[in-house]
Each structure stands twice: as structure tokens, then as C-alpha cells.
Amino acid sequence: MTRSGTAARARHLLARATAGVPDDRYPVTHIADLAAREARFGDWPEWVPPAVLDAFVSSGVEKPWSHQVEAASAAWSRRNVVVATGTSSGKSLAYQLPVLSTLTTDSKATALYLSPTKALSGDQLRSVCDMDVAGVRPARYDGDTPQSERGWVRDHARWVFSNPDMLHRGLLPAHPRWARFFRGLSYVVVDECHGYRGVFGSHVALLLRRLRRVARRYGADPVFVLASATTADPAEFATRLIGDDCVAVTDDGSPHGARTVALWEPPLLDELTGENDAPVRRSAGAEAARILAELVIEGARTLAFVRSRRGAELTALAAKRILAEVAPELADKVAAYRAGYLPEERREVEAALLGGELLGVATTNALELGVDISGLDAVVLAGYPGTLASFWQQSGRAGRAGEDALVVFVARDDPLDTYLAHHPKALLDRPVEAAVLDPANPYVLAPHLACAAAESALTTPELDDFGGDAAKAVLDSLVADSLLRRRPSGWYWTARDRPHGDVDIRGSGAEQIAVVESDTSRLLGTVDGASACGTVHPGAVYLHRGESYVVDELDLEQGIAFVHAEDPEWSTSARDVVDIEVLDVSEKLVYDGVTVNLGHVAVTSRVVGYLRRLHTGEVLDHVPLDLPEQVLHTRAVWYTIDDQLLCGQGREPGGTGVEPARVPGALHAAEHAAIGLLPLFATCDRWDIGGVSTAVHADTGEATVFVHDGHPGGAGFADRGFAAFVPWLTATREAVISCECPAGCPSCVQSPKCGNGNEPLDKAGAVAVLDLVLAAVGAATGPAHDHTHDQAADGSTGRT
Ligand SMILES: [Zn+2]
Ligand SMILES: [Zn+2]
Numbered sequence: 001m002t003r004s005g006t007a008a009r010a011r012h013l014l015a016r017a018t019a020g021v022p023d024d025r026y027p028v029t030h031i032a033d034l035a036a037r038e039a040r041f042g043d044w045p046e047w048v049p050p051a052v053l054d055a056f057v058s059s060g061v062e063k064p065w066s067h068q069v070e071a072a073s074a075a076w077s078r079r080n081v082v083v084a085t086g087t088s089s090g091k092s093l094a095y096q097l098p099v100l101s102t103l104t105t106d107s108k109a110t111a112l113y114l115s116p117t118k119a120l121s122g123d124q125l126r127s128v129c130d131m132d133v134a135g136v137r138p139a140r141y142d143g144d145t146p147q148s149e150r151g152w153v154r155d156h157a158r159w160v161f162s163n164p165d166m167l168h169r170g171l172l173p174a175h176p177r178w179a180r181f182f183r184g185l186s187y188v189v190v191d192e193c194h195g196y197r198g199v200f201g202s203h204v205a206l207l208l209r210r211l212r213r214v215a216r217r218y219g220a221d222p223v224f225v226l227a228s229a230t231t232a233d234p235a236e237f238a239t240r241l242i243g244d245d246c247v248a249v250t251d252d253g254s255p256h257g258a259r260t261v262a263l264w265e266p267p268l269l270d271e272l273t274g275e276n277d278a279p280v281r282r283s284a285g286a287e288a289a290r291i292l293a294e295l296v297i298e299g300a301r302t303l304a305f306v307r308s309r310r311g312a313e314l315t316a317l318a319a320k321r322i323l324a325e326v327a328p329e330l331a332d333k334v335a336a337y338r339a340g341y342l343p344e345e346r347r348e349v350e351a352a353l354l355g356g357e358l359l360g361v362a363t364t365n366a367l368e369l370g371v372d373i374s375g376l377d378a379v380v381l382a383g384y385p386g387t388l389a390s391f392w393q394q395s396g397r398a399g400r401a402g403e404d405a406l407v408v409f410v411a412r413d414d415p416l417d418t419y420l421a422h423h424p425k426a427l428l429d430r431p432v433e434a435a436v437l438d439p440a441n442p443y444v445l446a447p448h449l450a451c452a453a454a455e456s457a458l459t460t461p462e463l464d465d466f467g468g469d470a471a472k473a474v475l476d477s478l479v480a481d482s483l484l485r486r487r488p489s490g491w492y493w494t495a496r497d498r499p500h501g502d503v504d505i506r507g508s509g510a511e512q513i514a515v516v517e518s519d520t521s522r523l524l525g526t527v528d529g530a531s532a533c534g535t536v537h538p539g540a541v542y543l544h545r546g547e548s549y550v551v552d553e554l555d556l557e558q559g560i561a562f563v564h565a566e567d568p569e570w571s572t573s574a575r576d577v578v579d580i581e582v583l584d585v586s587e588k589l590v591y592d593g594v595t596v597n598l599g600h601v602a603v604t605s606r607v608v609g610y611l612r613r614l615h616t617g618e619v620l621d622h623v624p625l626d627l628p629e630q631v632l633h634t635r636a637v638w639y640t641i642d643d644q645l646l647c648g649q650g651r652e653p654g655g656t657g658v659e660p661a662r663v664p665g666a667l668h669a670a671e672h673a674a675i676g677l678l679p680l681f682a683t684c685d686r687w688d689i690g691g692v693s694t695a696v697h698a699d700t701g702e703a704t705v706f707v708h709d710g711h712p713g714g715a716g717f718a719d720r721g722f723a724a725f726v727p728w729l730t731a732t733r734e735a736v737i738s739c740e741c742p743a744g745c746p747s748c749v750q751s752p753k754c755g756n757g758n759e760p761l762d763k764a765g766a767v768a769v770l771d772l773v774l775a776a777v778g779a780a781t782g783p784a785h786d787h788t789h790d791q792a793a794d795g796s797t798g799r800t
Helices: 008-018 050-058 066-076 091-105 118-131 147-156 164-171 175-183 198-217 234-242 284-297 309-326 328-333 343-355 388-395 415-422 424-428 442-455 460-466 469-480 529-535 660-680 717-723 725-738 763-778
Strands: 028-034 081-084 110-114 138-140 159-162 185-190 223-228 247-249 259-264 268-273 279-281 302-306 334-337 360-363 378-382 405-410 484-487 490-493 512-517 522-528 541-544 547-555 560-565 570-590 594-614 619-624 630-641 689-694 703-709
Touching (some): 008 284, 081 234, 110 118, 110 164, 110 175, 118 138, 159 164, 164 175, 164 198, 175 185, 175 198, 185 198, 198 234, 223 234, 284 334, 328 334, 378 388, 388 405, 415 725, 442 460, 442 484, 442 490, 512 547, 529 594, 594 703, 594 763, 630 763, 660 689, 717 725
Parallel strands (some): 081 223, 110 159
Antiparallel strands (some): 541 547
């Protein structure tokens, strides 16, 4: 409950941030007060050995919170459990308690901790080391572990802190040498598991199935304990991720201060125009810098989250510049924080911010993982961080028990941000989105089955864990390609070299292009072959761990992109022209004049150039490129509209329609906006998906709008779009009409990666198209093959 007066300080800070803004430019679109939450405690479970209890008490935990006890007890009773609660709610204790208790009472037991980043893994290891429970022997095993120490870890460590990459390349292929460890394996801790989504999530899901299989070979059956940010249906997600039943603990017993959330939309600029003379808004980063400076003047300890590292640095600089003029003594109290800092450096920033030597810090998402900063006076988010889970995780850094805090969400110039700035319920009252992953994707499944067979021959009963018939089909193709051999006892890997090294669990399973620094020949990373022309074309600005590089040459035959370190003032976005072919339709819903489809498609694309854009949003120029066509086999969701309905012929008087000449622009604008909004329903980035619209498509014979996954085989995004079709298109329509621009801008229907230079685009036509489709779909409660018009209950398509 919100008590009157609790938000006084936050309201004061907000007033300060908006002081002097003329009324007609007032940027705040909504203010919400979120109630404080009181702490709820539980009792230490009876099964906790005295040594472990003492360790927790002397590390400062007098009494555990209720959710910690609930999750720890589930794990102790050998049930897989996911604890999905807010930022700083002490999720570590939930797994430390059962793991340390088991390691203390069973001298043969071992445990594995996995985190997506080395920084987080290092922090968790330190926390366990500091507790100093006798006999636990925690140790790190990742790419940084010296060869000289690896043998000791294998032979003696009882709690190994590692990451999925090392599990894949280090532990599983060498399992005979880890026999002691696997034999005793009692727990597998999967931290920050909400990060395992999309293609990477599908890889990790299969990796965890391989892990369980190897453990079983050694007679172990580990309990999985997962920690997650709050997400929709964490039990279902965790079950899908680990491939076994998992219960969820979501009732957060940790206390939190009251927060006031302000939604902020920067005004359209008078002095600047973008592509096709569209209006542009002030950048979210520049706006965040001004807010940051004002809050620092008020003495509020503030964290500003900015999407890129360069953006974070520019925001910190701009805030310092403002302060240098109005309050020079405060300019040194603002800093930028980035990924790649050493643990000691991170500790310093943490301590300085908590102690008040620093008042304002601009950061990338780096701070989301592995840094323990909470209880701040204010958080500024420059742009939607992509998922509601991240939004709550970042805003959860503000507010501590007994004091209120301010959260400001600054919208970027993009349809999703526009939608959220005008639809506070979608941001503040919606359950966090489900994380999507698809372990049945054959592009991901094939390499993992090859690895599994190389770890030990695969038997028919084991296939159930890997998707049953889907796995069987993939194995048949691996046998046909002579990669595996089928014998009566199972499937065998027969080559001398193991397949593990060729499998990039952070890639899509397709061919990879190496990104190499020309001067040093250093391999910076890899990008998918399918997307290379779009991300590492000549002239592209390529970001790697926040460092900026410019691509000199893309050699597709050799599979190498050569880059040099350079940090220009602009960013680049590739433009491609796309063709799509329907390969098969897996699901189809038929309405009066409209069909909604899900299926496999072949997407043929060609990058034709790229746009250089300054960080202010101003477009510098378009640079043409001549690159070969790429073909991507993936999944898509698409809708078709018949001509009669689309152009309003034969409709009842007053029926809407679009003039034939406006149809291409209307469909194109509706497609762009839909791509921008899909990330609201599936945890993807708009760069993970693409689209095509056409007035007559060869395969459907009708006006069609496609939205497709950007990864070979798909990552589940198109499937989510199909399942959430009505809410998705409803939100798309809302985003377009919420934008006050006259004829289309980046905040509504323009797309940063449009291969047609954002032409033609018809904003009003897009609304008409979306109205037609929603009316047709909403008028039926299910697939209306017989064209009946039953009541429209909740506008759903009658599917789940
Ligand atoms: Zn607009
Ligand atoms: Zn376009």
C-alpha cells in the first residue's frame, strides 16, 4: 500500500528534473507510485548443520527471508527449484544453504555453479570463500584458470564455479577425468537463468540435458537450483531449460522502499530532421544526462542505464559538462562504468557510489550482472532495456527499506519505447514476459547430439530427453552425413576429433564468420554467416565488449571480417532488400478476409548499403554496398488480407478500406511497427527478427505482411508472435496512433534497418490495415473455416 507522504522525496526530485521546461514541452507522460514492501522472515531450517548456520550468521544474515527458506527447502528435499524474485532479494542464499549443508554432511558430494558471465561467477565464488565453511573447497574453472591449477580443481574441488562455455568445451568432453566430480554431483546451480533465451537459451537447454546424461552415467542425479529475475511462469521456463520438472518460488520476502516511476518522452526537435525529413526527438542519452545532472545537484545517488558503452560514456561526459557550468564542485562526482572492469575496480565504483564520493554513474547493462549496488535514490533508464525483466532489475536498484526513490524511464526514438511511454500499464502492470527458447531447433539440436554421442554413445531411450522423434530425425541426417554411425547399441561418434570445438554455443548453429583485428591478428569474436553482411559489412561500426571497431574488409569465402580499432562519431545500420518464400505452413487460422499463419520460410536478403547516423539521431549519409545474396531458412508468422476487404469493396457502408495506391505504404508501415513491438511479447531484440510486406505475394496470392526470425531454424520468436497475435497487433496499432508526428518517424513506423530507405510508408494507412485485420480476427473466437461470426469474447484467437 502507498502511504501518503512516502513519495515526497521522489516527487521533489522529479520536479527538480523538470524545472524550467515549458508546459508545451513537458516530457513526463505518466507518474506512478509503487508501494513499499515489508520484510517477511522465515526460520533457519532444522537440517542446516551448525557450521553452516554459524557461517551465515557471522556473515551478517541474522534470519533468512521467507522465499529463501522456501527455495532452499525445496532443493534440500531433492526437488528442482527456480527462485524468481526481485533485485537484491538474496537469491544466492537460497542455493548456498542446501549446497553448503550437503557438502558439509556428505564428504563425497560435489556441486556445480554456472553463470553467464565470469564477473558474476567470480563474485559468487568470493562470497562462498568468505564464508569459509570447512571442507567445501570451492574453486573456479573457466578460461582464466591456469593450466597448473586445473588438475587440482578436477581432482579435489567440491564446488566448481564455471560457465556454460567451459561446461561444453572443458568438463563434458573430458568427463572420464572428472569422474570423481560427476559421481558426487548433487546440485547444479544455474544463476541468472532468465538470460538463457533465444538461440543461446536453446544451446544451454541442450547442454544441461547433456550434463544430466553424463552425471547419470556416473550414478548421480543432481538437483537443479535456478535463480532468475522475475519472469512470467518461471516454473514452465525452468522446466523447459533443464528438461525436467521444476517448481518455482516467487513470493518475495525481502523488503523494498517505495518508488515513484516517471515515464518521460523527449520532445520532437525543431532544429533537426531525419530520413525523408521526418521529425526526430532529442536522444534518450542526452536527456538522461540532463536528468542525471539535476539529480546530482540534489545530492541524489543516481544510476543511469544507457544501452551502449559509448552511450554511457557520452552521457557521463554530458552530465559533467552541465555540472561544470552550474555546480563545478560536483563535476567529479559523475563517472561512467563499463563491462570489463576488474573486480577491484568494480568494488571501488560500488563503494564510491554507496559512500557518496560518487553521486552519478552512467552505465551499460554491465551493472545488471555481478555488481551489488542497491538502495540508490534514483535510477534513470535511457531507453527500454529490451525486456520487462531487465526493466525491473535495473529499476530495482533504486529504493531501500524506509526511504522512497525515483525511477525515470526515458523513451528512445523507437516504436516500442513510444508505446510504453504512452501505455504505462504495459510497463508497470504487466507480468514479465516469458523467456523463449526452442531446444527442438534442428540447427541447434544437431551439434549437441553430435557432442552427446561423442561423450558416450547415444541410446534410443535417451532420445526422450532431447526431443524424441525430432532428435531421431536429426540423428538420421547426422548418420547420412557420415558424422555418426548407427549400431544396434546406439549412435556413435567415430571421427578422431571431437565435435565440441566447432560448436559455438553463443552462435546460431550456422556457419560463423571470424572477426579479426588486422594489426594484431587477434580474434575478437564470431558472427553468424547469415547475418554477417548486415553486421560486419565494409564500413560497419562493430562493437565488441563495448569497444568500437570499424570493418575494413569482409571476406565471405574465407569466413573472415577484418577490423581495426576506431570509435567514430556515428553508428551504422545496414539496409537490406528481402524476399521471402513460404516453404510450409504449420498452422493457419482463417477468418473472414484475413488469414494468420505460422510456418517455415526461406528469406533471401541482400545488403544494399548502410546508413551512417550521428548519436544525436541525425542521418549523415547512405553508403551503397554491393554484397551477395544470403538465404536464411527460418520460421515466420504472417497475415494475409484479401483485396475485397483491404480496398473496401463489397463492404457495408462506412466500412474502412485503403486506396489501392496506398496499399504498399500502408502494409510496409504496419510491418515496421509490428517488428518494433514484437519484443514486447517475445524476449527478443528487433535485430533478432525481420519482415517483408507486399501487396501481392506469389505464395499467398494476397496482400501479406511477414515477420520472421533472424536465426536459422528460428528461436521461437515467430511462434510467440503467432500465439500472441491479437495483443501484439493491438499494441502495434496503439504505438502508431500514440505518436504525434504527422506522417511517420522513427518513433512509430520508420525502421532503422529498412532496405527501401523507409519508403513508401503510410502511417494512416497502417492504422487502417491494422484495424481491418484486428476487426476480422477479433470477430471470431476461433478458426472460422465456416465463416461464422460468433461473439468476440476477449479478442483472442482462441489459441493458447
Ligand atoms: Zn511518429
Ligand atoms: Zn522497410
